[in-house]
Amino acid sequence: MPNKTLTAFTEGTTLAPTDFLVGYNSGLPTGLVGSERKWNASLLGEYVKQALGVQPWQATAWVTFDGLVNVNANAVVKSSYNVASVLRIADATGCNTVVSRFQIRFAQPMSNSNYTVIGMPMVGDTTSIHHNDQALGVYSKATNTATDSVVSVFDMNNRGTNAQVSRFTTVVFFGGK
């Protein structure tokens, strides 16, 4: 670093991830020449992210998927965070209704099963509505585990009298860490 006063430095109005910040390495005895260090600015971002840990306001996992697959086949995952796969499991029946079910498997296990689950399927396609009017819910608290969660899709238009799936479903998780 040149021997400059602060006013001699050009002020950067933005800090790019590839810029370098300079300082001293705490691992070396202080006051020694050679303890100067430079850090890529992206490392500062990573440091803050790691220092934050998993905060309650962070989603701990989420996934979007196409559910139009056979039972016991993996749904087509379009995008995800901390989700390894989505398996369509057997439909569930009862109370004159039938629902399709999907088991969402986490990439990194949660620490507990008390996470929040929210999701949304389709209620229509681009312009029309018929057999696309689904609601989504958690199938059972008992099927929420640290490694996976089961959600169910209910056909509202037919009051659940047949099993429907959604071509684009989102499920988001908070907590559990």
Added chain:
Amino acid sequence: MPNKTLSNVVEKTSLLPTDYIVGFTNTAVGGERRWSGTTINTFLQNYIKAQPFVASAWVTFKGTGAAVGANVLIHGSYNVSSVTRLSNFVDTGTGTVGCGWRYQVNFAPETMKNVNYGVIGASLIGFQDPNGDDQIVGMAGGNTLTSCRIGAMDMQARGGNTETSDFISVIFIGGQQ
């Protein structure tokens, strides 16, 4: 920066917006820069906002009171520029009826970097008028980089009328990467 060793530098216990951190924007002579605490803060905010666990955008809006093609009233939002009411769903089924309202959420410029973002939403169920406020919200067609279509369907009437909700919330996640 004066020619000092670490032990000669006064340690601060907080970083103020008006403080400066120095470094380099490139390796050439003259690449020295100073960045204010405010600039560092902006960099870190943008870094965290780009993480997959952070919402890309969200909006709450009044579903009623706007003509087809007009923008609805937005109560609050993040990275959403407007919400346009579209024509109602067309029922393409041959059995039970189905219809509902459609909306297009328009994002602020440069919000979405991919189209496979997740979408979750909710609406009123049974406030003041339990026969007219029991809507479910869902996807209504494909995502794009600039907008996303959602629908609200009257559950009580199985989508058999064209009622919608005074308060609809939608959250988007995973699109900023």
